[in-house]
Structures are given as structure tokens and as C-alpha cells.
Amino acid sequence: MVSWFRRNKPEAVAQAPSDPAQQQPATPPSAAPLDAPAATTRDDGWNSRPAVESGDNAVPAAAPGKAGWRQRLSGSGIARSLGGLFRRNPALDDALLDEIETALITADVGVAATTALVDDLRARMRKREFADATAMFRALRGELVAILEPVSKPLLIDGSARPFVIVTVGVNGVGKTTTIGKLARKFRDEHRSLMLAAGDTFRAAAVAQLQAWGERNDVQVVAQGQNADAAAVAFDAYQAAQARGAEILIADTAGRLHTQGGLMEELAKIVRVLGKQSSAVPHEILMVIDGTTGQNAIAQVRAFSAKVPVSGLVVTKLDGTAKGGVVFALAREFGIPIRYAGIGERPEDLRVFDAETFVDALLPDSLQE
Ligand SMILES: Nc1nc2c(ncn2[C@@H]2O[C@H](COP(=O)(O)OP(=O)(O)OP(=O)(O)O)[C@@H](O)[C@H]2O)c(=O)[nH]1
Ligand SMILES: [Mg+2]
Numbered sequence: 001m002v003s004w005f006r007r008n009k010p011e012a013v014a015q016a017p018s019d020p021a022q023q024q025p026a027t028p029p030s031a032a033p034l035d036a037p038a039a040t041t042r043d044d045g046w047n048s049r050p051a052v053e054s055g056d057n058a059v060p061a062a063a064p065g066k067a068g069w070r071q072r073l074s075g076s077g078i079a080r081s082l083g084g085l086f087r088r089n090p091a092l093d094d095a096l097l098d099e100i101e102t103a104l105i106t107a108d109v110g111v112a113a114t115t116a117l118v119d120d121l122r123a124r125m126r127k128r129e130f131a132d133a134t135a136m137f138r139a140l141r142g143e144l145v146a147i148l149e150p151v152s153k154p155l156l157i158d159g160s161a162r163p164f165v166i167v168t169v170g171v172n173g174v175g176k177t178t179t180i181g182k183l184a185r186k187f188r189d190e191h192r193s194l195m196l197a198a199g200d201t202f203r204a205a206a207v208a209q210l211q212a213w214g215e216r217n218d219v220q221v222v223a224q225g226q227n228a229d230a231a232a233v234a235f236d237a238y239q240a241a242q243a244r245g246a247e248i249l250i251a252d253t254a255g256r257l258h259t260q261g262g263l264m265e266e267l268a269k270i271v272r273v274l275g276k277q278s279s280a281v282p283h284e285i286l287m288v289i290d291g292t293t294g295q296n297a298i299a300q301v302r303a304f305s306a307k308v309p310v311s312g313l314v315v316t317k318l319d320g321t322a323k324g325g326v327v328f329a330l331a332r333e334f335g336i337p338i339r340y341a342g343i344g345e346r347p348e349d350l351r352v353f354d355a356e357t358f359v360d361a362l363l364p365d366s367l368q369e
Contacts, residue, residue: 068343069341069343069351069357069358069360069361070360070361072318072319072343072344072349072361073318073319073324073343073358073361073362074361075319075320076107076291076318076319076320076323076324076362077106077107077108077323077324077325078103078104078107078108078109078323078324078325078362079324079361079362079363081102081103081106081107082100082103082107082362082363082364083362083363083364084103085099085100085103086133086137086363086364087364089133090133091133092125092130092132092133092135092136094122096133096136097118097121097122097125100117100118100121100140101114101115101118104117104118104325106323107323107324107325108294108295108323108324108325108326108329109325109326109328109329110295110298110325110326110328110329110332110333112329112332112333113147113328113329113332116332117140117143117144120143121136121139121140121143124136124139137363141359141360141363144328144359144362145355145356145359147328147331147332148327148328148331148338148355148358148359149355150331150335151313151330151331151335151336151337151338151353151355152337152338152353152354152355153337153339154339154352154353155284155286155312155337155339155340157192157247157248158283159247161280161281161283162241162242162245162246162247163194163195163238163241163242163246163247163248163249164247164248164249164283164284165238165241165248165249165250165251165274165281165282165283165284166183166248166249166250166251166282166283166284166285166286167199167234167250167251167253167270167271167274167282167284167285167286167308168180168250168251168252168253168286168287168288168314169253169267169285169286169287169288169304169308169310170255170287170288170289170300170304171255171256171257171258171290171300172255172256172257173255173290174255174288174289174290174293174316175288175290175314175316175317175342176200176252176253176255176288177200177206177209177210177213177252178213178316178342178345179286179288179314179316179340179342179350180196180210180213180250180252181210181213181216181217181347182342182347182348182349182350183250183340183350184196184213184214184217184219184250185216185217185347185348185350186350187248188217188218188219192247192248193244193245193246193247193248194219194246194247194248194249194250195219195220195221195222195237195240195241195244195246195248195249195250196210196213196214196219196220196221196222196237196249196250196251196252197221197222197223197233197234197236197237197238197249197250197251197252198210198211198221198222198223198224198233198252199230199233199234199237199251199252199253199254199270200230200252200253200254200255201224201225201226201227201228201229201230201233201254202226202227202254203226203254204225204226206252206254207223207225207226210223210252211223216347217347220244222236222237222240222241224236230253230254230266230269230270231266231269231270231272231273231274232273233251234251234270234273234274235273235274235276237249237251238274238277238281242277251270251274251282253267253270258299258300258302258303258304259303264303264304264307265307267304267307267308268307268308271285271308271309284311284312284339285308285309285310285311285312286310286311286312286313286314286339287300287301287304287305287310287312287313287314287336288313288314288316289301289313289314289315289316289326289330290316290317291315291316291317291318291323291324291326291327291341291342292317292320292323293326294323294326295326295329297326297329297330298326298329298330298333301313301330301333301334301336305334305336310336311336311337312336312337312338312339313330313336313337313338313339314338314339314340314341314342314350315327315330315338315340315341315342315353316341316342317342318341318342318343319342319343319344319349324362327341327358338353339352339353340352340353341353341358
């Protein structure tokens, strides 16, 4: 944790409260226009010169972010249970291992990952590797980081792909549209040119929600009316982005239950139609997971991955009471890169996922290196 703050010192500053974007709700007010005009365009300078130029065609999509992980994650189930254990200054014995096991399972780390972790700690305790409980907690920290390290791979925007296409997918209400809004904010702050595609055509309010995020961030949104074919919207948006030389196109999609066969087919169609442009398109299929979902997240990722090649995950709602442990279960089960963590509803509440930062935000300060 300390080392992370050291690395990122200049950014460890709270967002200026005068930013109007912060004062707006994540979901636009109901007074927002409901019917989006077909293929809306705004020529408002979004295409202005990027200050961040990718010399090697691939740079991290966003900086690691600002301080606040610890503050936001301290309410999570996993932070509370592990922190509580540690504060009691326990003896190093089997009872402590049982408590760690309970804490991890309660926090949704999952039975398989928990068993592997605890068995390993037990074996090391028997070999007298640990002088005291603190030493065992440190080992636990190391193992938790080791689970997440392989999936700590930030999204790299290939500068030679114009546009670099990101499609967000996931079940209803997980935070897809909000994440797009946050990404729009990040990319805009990096002076990248970008466009959004309102591919959730099920509800008029969904189009309006994306348009509100677009307006807030000065980003052009390509939309058609409600009930338009989502694949056609994505296709039009791709062509518009290409014609304008946009660096990035992010397509929203409607939430769907992973068990709804027809809707899952529609998602595959969106990806297939985009793929007609080039086999590399879409460059990233970003699946958004609600961090409070628990083990059901595993079933969701399995079902979506069976239909479309999910290439990155975003875990949202890790602030508040999320159990958080599902991040470890996902990492262990799929090995799909976790690109970002959502830690709040505001535009700036998105962090590039980092294994050490995440684990250290869950553990007491004294355990950090
Ligand atoms: N606390 C918290 N809330 C979040 C976060 N991300 C999204 N939300 C909230 O979750 C709710 C749903 O977000 P949306 O972005 O509309 O979710 P969606 O996946 O687009 O939903 P559908 O389009 O209906 O499938 C909103 O109230 C968001 O403000 C987060 O990281 N933390
Ligand atoms: Mg949405």
C-alpha cells in the first residue's frame, strides 16, 4: 500500500469539488430527453489533438488512479472480517486457520480458492515457517496478491486500431453504462478522441442515460431510436468513428440474464457484425460484474464467455458492503484480466485494477510492505 502511494504520489489528491460532473447523479435525471434522434452527432471538438500519443502504439488506457481504495474498500465484507481477525491479536494455531477459512468463505472468495489458501498456510505452519500470527497474515497477504497478479493486466489501447473498439457486456444493473461514463471521463482526461454507441436499445431511458454521460464528458454518442437493432447501431457507430478518425469506440449493450438464450444470441450477433469490419474487432469485450453478486458471478462469466470472447473484466460496487472476495474466485477460475474496479458512482470512481493495491486496501496497514 505504502509503496503504491509512493509510486502515485502526485495523483493522491482528492478531486476538486468544483467539478460539475461530480455533482450530477450517475443516472441522469428523468427529465433527460427520452427519444434519441437517429445517428446523432455533435461536432464539439472531441476530435482535438490528443496530448497522450502512443509512440509504441500501446499505452495503458488509464493511469492507476487516485487515492481512496482503502477508504472505499474498508466497508467491504472481506476487509471487515480479515481486519477483525487481525485486531484480536490471535495465537498461531489451528483455530486461527479455521477463522481465516470462515472469513474468506464468508467474503465470497469461494470454497476452492479458500481451501487451497488455508491448506497451504496449514502446511507452512506445521513446518514452523511462521513465528507468530502476524507472520502467517503476511503469508496470507502474499498468497492473495499471487492469485491476483496474473490478472492484473491493464487495458492497452492499440493506437494503430482506429477505432479501438470496446464492447461492454453483463447482466442487468451491474454498472455497464456507468462504467462507460467513467471510461469516457478517463479517456477524455487523457485527450483521446472517442465515441460512444448506444447499443442498449431495449429502453429509451438507456439511450438517454448514455447520452447524458456523453454530454457530461463532451463525447459524441451514436444512437438510434428505441428497439433499433443493436448490432446495426454498433455497426453505424463503427463506421462513424472510423470516418472521424476516433481512437476509441465504446459500445453499450442491454443487460441480459446469462440464462436468456435469445438475448445471449443477440449479443453474439453484435460481436459478429462488428467482426465483419476486421477479425480484430471488437478489440476488447469488457464484461462488467457487480462485486456484490457473490459466487453467481462465476456462472455469469462462464455463460457470457461461452457466447462471446470476453477479454477483460470490470468489477463494480466494491465500495460499500461488497464482499469483494469474488475477485479472487474470478481470478482463479478464469484467469481473464481484471481491467478496472468500480469503487463508487461518481465519474472518477474507476481504478485500473492492481493486485497489490487491492489486497492492501483489504488488510490492516501493519501488514503492508
Ligand atoms: N456504489 C456503486 N454503484 C455503482 C457502481 N457502478 C455502478 N453503480 C450503480 O449501479 C446502478 C446501475 O448502473 P448502470 O450503469 O445503469 O448499470 P447497467 O449495467 O448499465 O444496467 P442495465 O443497462 O439496466 O443492464 C446505478 O445506480 C449506478 O450508479 C460502483 O462502482 N459503485
Ligand atoms: Mg445500461
